[in-house]
Amino acid sequence: MSVRCGIGYDLHRLAEGRKLIIGGIEVPFDKGPVGHSDGDVVAHALCDALLGAAGLGDIGTHFPDTDPKWKGANSLLFLEHARKLLDEKHLSIEHVDAVVVLERPKLGRTCAQPLIYSKLQNPIERNCRRRPSWRQIQNR
Ligand SMILES: [Zn+2]
Numbered sequence: 001m002s003v004r005c006g007i008g009y010d011l012h013r014l015a016e017g018r019k020l021i022i023g024g025i026e027v028p029f030d031k032g033p034v035g036h037s038d039g040d041v042v043a044h045a046l047c048d049a050l051l052g053a054a055g056l057g058d059i060g061t062h063f064p065d066t067d068p069k070w071k072g073a074n075s076l077l078f079l080e081h082a083r084k085l086l087d088e089k090h091l092s093i094e095h096v097d098a099v100v101v102l103e104r105p106k107l108g109r110t111c112a113q114p115l116i117y118s119k120l121q122n123p124i125e126r127n128c129r130r131r132p133s134w135r136q137i138q139n140r
Contacts, residue, residue, distance in 0.1 A: 004091070006053030008045035022100060022107065023116055024076045029105045036065035036073075042098045043075035046116070050082045054091055079119040093120050 014020070018032025023042040033039025047059045056062075062085075063070045063078050086093065096116070100107060 003094075004053040006049035006051070008047065008049030008052065010041040010044040010048065012039045012041055020105075021075070023098070024074075024119075027105060027107065037063070037070050037075050037078070038072060040075035042100060042116070043079045043119075046096055046098060046120075047075070047078045047082045049096070050079075050086060050093065050120075054086050054089055056082075056085055056089075076119050079116070083120050096120065 012033030012035050014031040015034045016031050018034060018039065020027045020029040020032040021038045021040045024040065033041065037044075044059055051058055051062070059078060062081065063073070083093065098116075
């Protein structure tokens with residue numbers, strides 16, 4: 001058995017008039033990420049990590065910000081697509097971890113796990129694989 005590791009990183013400037021979506025969950029705040037899609041940094045970073053580990057490029061390869069089709073898109077669709085590409089290569093996801101760094105708002109223990117799980121897990125392996133973890137660290 002071989003193991004592949006991927007590292008994803010994402011950063012968006014926040015601006016007024018945008019929804020703050022993190023891990024598929026809308027966080028109440030007066031600003032949100034500037035981006036072509038919904039700007040979900042967790043979905044983008046995990047997507048890049050998975051695609052990178054599989055040697056499948058990055059999120060920009062599959063969902064270019066020049067394509068109007070992805071304007072305002074729910075980034076969990078990108079994550080789901082990445083998982084399907086991994087499935088096609090017979091690669092399974094053993095573990096994912098994400099750290100969100102924000103000055104404001106405080107995220108506390110907002111739980112995005114169910115949404116992330118639903119997009120990443122292979123239903124066949126759901127009961128026999130260790131679940132991915134979700135961790136949030138907040139600045140004080
Ligand atoms: Zn992004």
